[in-house]
Each structure stands twice: as C-alpha cells, then as structure tokens.
Amino acid sequence: MIEDRKLAVLRAIVEDYVATQEPVGSKTLVERHRLGVSPATVRNDMAALEDEGLIAQPHTSAGRIPTDKGYRFFVDRLTTVKAMSAAEKRAIAGFLEGAHDLDDVVQRSVRLLAQLTQQVAIVQYPTLAKSTVRHVELVALSTHRLLAVLILSTGRVEQRVIEVPVELTDDLLGDLRLRVNAAAAGERISEAATALGALPEQVGHDVTPTFTVVVAAVVEAMSNHRSDERVVVGGTANLARFGDNFDQTVKPILEALEEHVVLLKLLGETSSDLVTVRIGAEGPIDQLSATSVVATGYGASDDALSALGVVGPTRMDYPGSMAAVRAVARYVSTILDES
Amino acid sequence: MIEDRKLAVLRAIVEDYVATQEPVGSKTLVERHRLGVSPATVRNDMAALEDEGLIAQPHTSAGRIPTDKGYRFFVDRLTTVKAMSAAEKRAIAGFLEGAHDLDDVVQRSVRLLAQLTQQVAIVQYPTLAKSTVRHVELVALSTHRLLAVLILSTGRVEQRVIEVPVELTDDLLGDLRLRVNAAAAGERISEAATALGALPEQVGHDVTPTFTVVVAAVVEAMSNHRSDERVVVGGTANLARFGDNFDQTVKPILEALEEHVVLLKLLGETSSDLVTVRIGAEGPIDQLSATSVVATGYGASDDALSALGVVGPTRMDYPGSMAAVRAVARYVSTILDES
DNA sequence: CTTGGCACTCCAGTCGTGCGAGTGCCAAGT
C-alpha cells in the first residue's frame, strides 16, 4: 500500500507538471490532489521516487519534475487510454467525412490530429507495399517520351516520365498498355513487379528494349521509396508550447520535421494496432531528444499500411494524445477501407 | 548632392541593420561605411530621414532602424537585383537537375530556395488554368464506381472517385473514355470543360445520366481550386532568425503558413516576370504584418503558371532574396518547359 | 553646410537584498 501511494504521487506529479509546466512541490501536491496524507509524507515518497530515478529537481529547493524514466513508468503502468467522448467521435467522423480524395484524407487527418492534441501531427501516406495495382496508364508525351501513371488500390497515383529508345506509335503504346496491365493489374506490387519482369522476353525482338525500359520504370515507380516516404506535417505552431529560447529547443525540432526521411524512421518502428510511445532520448533522433512521439499504425483491415502520430514535448498529455492518435487512426482506416 | 548622401545614409542604415539586427547609430555608421563625413553630419541627415518617416528609433538614445517605408524606399530606389554568381547558378541547376517528377521539382525548389535565402520558402504548384489536358483515364473500381484520372500537360494528375447510376460494363467504359478523350485531349481546360459539357446530349438516351455525372466530375476536377491551391512550405526552421519571444512573433507566422489558402492570396498577386516585394503591413494578412514577402511568378514560356517566393522578417536581405527568387523561378520555368 | 563640443536621456547590465517556496531531517505521535 505504501507502494500504491508512491505511484499515486508519481501520477499526481506528472499530471500536475503537464498541466502547469512548473516544478511541483509537496504542499501544492496535497492541495490539488486528494491524497489523504500530509506534505511531509509526500516528501518522503518523493525522496524515494527520486532515488529510483523517476523524478528529479531542477535545483535544490525547487519542486520535482518527472524524468524520462518517470514518464515511461507513467505511460506503461499508470495510464489507461481513455475513450473519446461521443461528441469527440462525432467531431472526428464529421471532419474526415467530407474527404473525397486520398490527399484530402491525409490532409484532414493531420489537421484534425494537430487540433485534437494541440501538438505537431505527422501522417504518413499509405504505404505502397501492401496495396494492389489497379491500373497502369501509359500516355505519349512526344515521339520518344511517355508518361506512366500507376493507379493503386489505395487511391494513390504514381507517375514517371520515361524516355524510350524507339519511336512511339499508337499501336506500340496500345500493345504495351495491354500487356503491362494484363501482367500487373490486380496484383500486389511485389508480385506485379516479378510478373512485369518477365514481359520483355515475350515480345518481338524489335521492341524488347522499349519494353525493358518501360517495365523498369514502372517497377521502379512501384517500389520507389519516395512514395512510401511521403509524410505530411501539421500544427507546427503548437511548438509554441515548448516555451522560450527558440534557437535551442524549437529550431532543431523544426529542422528534424523537415527531414521527412527522418520522420519515417520515427514512424516506421510503430506496430500496427498498438499505440507506441517514445519518450525523450528513447528515440533514434538526437534532435528530438527533448520530445516524445506518440504514434500508431493505421490502414485498411488487418495489416498496417502506414503510420501516424504526434510529436510534442516530453511534458505532454500522454493519455489524451494516445486516445486521439488511436481514434484518428481508426477512423482513417475505416475511411480507407471504404474507398 | 545632399540628397544623394541622405540616401547613402539610408542605404547604409538598412544594410547595417539587416546585418547586425541592432539599431545603428551615427558613429558606428561612419566607421563601417566610408561616408566621407563626420558623425554629426550623419546625425543631421538621420534627423531628416526620420522626419520623412523612413527611419525611426525604438527609444530615445538608441540607434535608428528603418521603418517599413524605409525598406520600401530601399527596395524601390536603392537596390539593383544582383546577378547570381556562376557557381551559384551551377548549384541551382545541379540541385534541380535530378528531379524527374513534378512533385520532385516542387519539393526541391522549396528546399533550394529556403537554403539560398535562409528563410521560409513557398512554392505553389503549377496552376491548372493555363495547362492543357493530356489524357483522361477512367478506371472501374466496382460495378457502380469509377476513378477518373486527369493527366495535364504540366505533369499534374488529378483524380476523382465517381459514383455512377448504372452498372458499368467494359463497353460503356470504353465508349466513355473514347468520347471524353476525344473532346478534351489537347484542349486548355477551360475549352475542354465546354467541349465536355456538350457530350451527354450526343449519346444514347439510356446512358445520358452516366455521361452527365462523369462529365460533371471531370469538369469539377479540372476547375477544382484545391489543385491550384496546393503549396509547399519549407525552411520554417529559419524562423529562428526572428529572435526570441516565440509566442508573439513566430507562432502567428507558423499558423499563417499552415493556412495554404492564405498563402495563395499572398502569392496570387504577384506578376509574372517581376519580382514583387511586399513589406510588413503592406500585405493582406494581419498575422504577417511583421514579415516581408518576396515573390515572383514562374512557369513555362510566356504566361505565368504559378508563383513562388520567400517569407521573412522585414529586416531581411532584399537584394539577395530577390536574386535568389528570380533565379530559382527561372530555372524551374526552364525545367517545366522541358518536360 | 559641416563639424566638434557638450549636456542630456535612457537602456542594459550588474550587484545586493529579501522573500518565499521547497527541502531534509528529527522527534513525537499513532
């Protein structure tokens, strides 16, 4: 039971500090939270918590603030993801309902997430890896160039300009289109790639080079990491919550947020159905060592296609953020499933 | 000649203040710039400049800083856009060369511009308004839904999911595709829209509703403002140059930068071949009253398709920014022309 | 019209000082 109270104290410290952003002392603690004990008792517990490395004081004779380890403990053991209220659910659904476009869905999700959590939101575009090829369209741009447009089941569209070695005729283009679609349509892109690879061998000798280059471009477009790498960031204005001295705290974060490759690493390690929380220096990115990341996978039906989440100061409302991230991920998944 | 010196003083003040970010006094001024006169003389000139509203002092007994009006004067009369060095030109060309994709071009341009100017860069996607329709592709998604993909000469791709009232057959789809392309391909989108409008009347009574709804969706996709409205922002970390008190200065700017609609207004009023400079409160957006915008149109050949520019503190390096903006706009135009 | 001189202003940084929040420890109480 003494253990229980210690944890209650930790929870209270975290909640208070998150709310006020100020180190919290024993006295204010017992005032605000109804722990049925005196400040002195709380002080003893605090000393113990400090020994365990869960809280720390910025300087002697200041209140305590949670350490990264303390937050970790809080998140792992002291928190249950609270469900969103019916009103919030309606708001989310309503906000995402109007989207008619993949871009639109992603865009709205970012905004929504940023607004709900009052933090920086990141949404990764649905990954190609697990989607199927709906259609491949080839359009002649000039005599030696064509545009390949790849339409995927997730609604994503990839495009490539391809230089071809021979002069393009309508017949050749038609043949190409037919064969490519026959081989690729309906397949998962990994399978489509192999199916396409066999194509050039099946056609007349004269057009083999053309087939080769086109197939290569289409395959490249399929497996292109750049497309997986697309992420959208929003709510950067919420970085204001970080407090002052911009240069040291916020600037590196903004820089990291522009490195989309970096963000993908951040989101990449999330598992599908669980909300992952990475606190402070736990993450792989130095520039974000003062921030926490709450993320989760999302996507149609069973397997996760992609990920979304929020980035904020370690001092953040974890339960709230986790709930919001989870809720948005679910709604986005539903919407993607429908279309 | 006294006028000449006054202007030289103004120029010197602007340059100094931009470089140091500190109010500049008469003494430091004569030291740094070789005006052949004494501080006292400069003081007289400064008093005159202040009367004219071109400079101001934050408080008595501090140096002077330029007012918005002063910057305006500086930009209009005291500055010639300096050409980029050969090395810089090569760097720009090299940076943009690798792009093979419209998205890529835009993305790289933003980065480049942000890096060159050390400020926030904004690039608007090429406008649809003046591009022509390359191809319209219709793909069946299910029995009553199809995906319309609109491929434009700029390389932009628009897509719409359309619900159709009748069951889709391959024949119907083929007919649709044929007719729509015949009407629209090669046309500017305004003309394509009218051409398409006539389509439903030319087909059999039974499929008219289908044609109507598909044509409507395609036309909507063409004229859709959302596509014109796409802008990409980069280099927000450079807002650190603003100095401190984040909340009051930087936060509203970040907020404004996320409102893409707002940014379009900002870019929208730029003329094609000239670099437009909007200083401080001259702009239409309150939140950006402490910033200046340097922008220009860009696009293939004669008519401007779109715009790009940078946003920074009024205290910015105008000649440098103008040069960079102009240079990048030119290179992007060239590249878009090629593809 | 320029220039040196001079009195004046006012910001910014420094140094003390006192207050208050918070702590740790101890002895007494339950």
Next chain:
DNA sequence: ACTTGGCACTCGCACGACTGGAGTGCCAAG
C-alpha cells in the same frame, strides 16, 4: 513501522538602486 508537525536551511528569483555607455539634439564656430 508509518505518519506528521516543526524547524532550520538552501537557493532561485523578483525587485530596486546604481552606473556606464551609446546615442541624441542643439549650438556655435569654421
């Protein structure tokens, strides 16, 4: 074995006074 009130102690921080310096405006002389 815990809890609790008391108490001395520690610092950070806000506040105020002070001062140095940069900068100004004005004036009279060149």
